[in-house]
Amino acid sequence: xxxxxxxxxxxxxxxxxxxxxxxxxxxxxxxxxxxxxxxxxxxxxxxxxxxxxxxxxxxxxxxxxxxxxxxxxxxxxxxxxxxxxxxxxxxxxxxxxxxxxxxxxxxxxxxxxxxxxxxxxxxxxxxxxxxxxxxxxxxxxxxxxxxxxxxxxxxxxxxxxxxxxxxxxxxxxxxxxxxxxxxxxxxxxxxxxxxxxxxxxxxxxxxxxxxxxxxxxxxxxxxxxxxxxxxxxxxxxxxxxxxxxxxxxxxxxxxxxxxxxxxxxxxxxxxxxxxxxxxxxxxxxxxxx
Ligand SMILES: Nc1ncnc2c1ncn2[C@@H]1O[C@H](COP(=O)(O)OP(=O)(O)OP(=O)(O)O)[C@@H](O)[C@H]1O
Numbered sequence: 001x002x003x004x005x006x007x008x009x010x011x012x013x014x015x016x017x018x019x020x021x022x023x024x025x026x027x028x029x030x031x032x033x034x035x036x037x038x039x040x041x042x043x044x045x046x047x048x049x050x051x052x053x054x055x056x057x058x059x060x061x062x063x064x065x066x067x068x069x070x071x072x073x074x075x076x077x078x079x080x081x082x083x084x085x086x087x088x089x090x091x092x093x094x095x096x097x098x099x100x101x102x103x104x105x106x107x108x109x110x111x112x113x114x115x116x117x118x119x120x121x122x123x124x125x126x127x128x129x130x131x132x133x134x135x136x137x138x139x140x141x142x143x144x145x146x147x148x149x150x151x152x153x154x155x156x157x158x159x160x161x162x163x164x165x166x167x168x169x170x171x172x173x174x175x176x177x178x179x180x181x182x183x184x185x186x187x188x189x190x191x192x193x194x195x196x197x198x199x200x201x202x203x204x205x206x207x208x209x210x211x212x213x214x215x216x217x218x219x220x221x222x223x224x225x226x227x228x229x230x231x232x233x234x235x236x237x238x239x240x241x242x243x244x245x246x247x248x249x250x251x252x253x254x255x256x257x258x259x260x261x262x263x264x265x266x267x268x269x270x271x272x273x274x275x276x277x278x279x280x281x282x283x284x285x286x287x288x289x
Pocket of ligand 1: 039041060071072073091092093094095096097098099100
C-alpha cells in the first residue's frame with residue numbers, strides 16, 4: 001500500500017473509473033481520498049436524532065440538516081492499493097466492510113471525498129448472483145462468467161475445466177433449479193475461481209459445501225488471488241484471511257481503525273487467541289510450500 005497524492009481536479013473530472021479496461025499491471029490501482037458514504041433513511045421511525053447515535057455494531061446514525069435520519073456507513077476512508085496488494089477487512093457487523101467493497105466496485109459513489117479505480121474489477125459478493133434457475137449448469141457457467149467481466153469465448157474455453165472441478169457430471173445438463181444448495185455453491189465457486197480479474201473484490205459468502213470440496217476450492221481460490229492484481233476481501237474467518245491476504249484493515253463504525261499485518265490486526269481486533277490461530281495457519285502454509 002503506498003500513498004498517492006490527492007487527485008488534481010483534472011484527474012477527478014475524468015471520472016477515472018476504468019473498470020472494464022484492461023490496464024498495464026503497474027497501472028492497476030485503487031485510491032480513495034477521504035471517501036464518505038451516507039445512506040439517508042427517509043422512512044425511519046425516529047425520535048429526533050439531535051445527536052449522533054452509536055451502537056457497538058452498525059454505522060453512526062445521525063440526521064441531515066433537514067432532519068432526515070442518516071446512516072454514516074463510511075467516513076474519511078483514505079486507501080491506496082497497488083498491484084500485488086492483498087488486503088483483508090475485519091470488523092463488527094455493520095462496521096462498513098460491505099459498503100467499502102461496494103464503493104471500490106463502483107456500485108456506490110462517495111457522498112463526499114473521491115474514489116478512483118483503475119483496472120478490471122470482478123465484484124464477488126453473492127455467489128448466486130447472475131445465475132438463472134431455468135437454464136442448465138453449463139449455460140450458467142457462461143452467463144455468470146460474463147457477469148464477472150469475461151467474454152463468452154473466454155468462458156467457453158474454460159467450461160471443461162470448471163465442469164471437472166465441480167464434479168457435477170451430467171447434472172450440468174439440467175436446469176439450475178434442480179440443484180441442491182451445495183451443488184449451486186460448487187458451480188458458482190467453479191466459475192468465480194476461473195476468471196482473470198485485475199481487481200478482485202470478495203465478500204465472504206462461501207460455506208454450504210462439504211469439507212473435502214472446500215479444501216479443493218481453497219487451492220483454486222488461492223490461485224485466483226495470486227493471478228489477480230489486487231484483492232480486497234471482507235471476512236469473519238481468520239483462517240481464510242490468513243490464507244488469502246497479507247495485510248488487514250480493521251473497519252470500525254465506518255472508519256479505518258487500524259492497518260497492518262494480518263496477525264497484528266486480528267490480534268488487536270479479536271485478541272491473542274485469534275492472533276495465535278493466524279500464526280498457526282501461516283506456519284502451516286509455510287510448511288506446505
Ligand atoms: N442500503 C443501505 N441503506 C441503509 N443503510 C445501510 C445500507 N447498507 C448498509 N447500511 C448501513 O451501513 C452500515 C455498514 O453496513 P455494511 O453492510 O457495510 O457492514 P458490514 O461491515 O459489511 O457488516 P457485516 O459484517 O454484518 O456484513 C450499517 O450501519 C448498515 O446498517
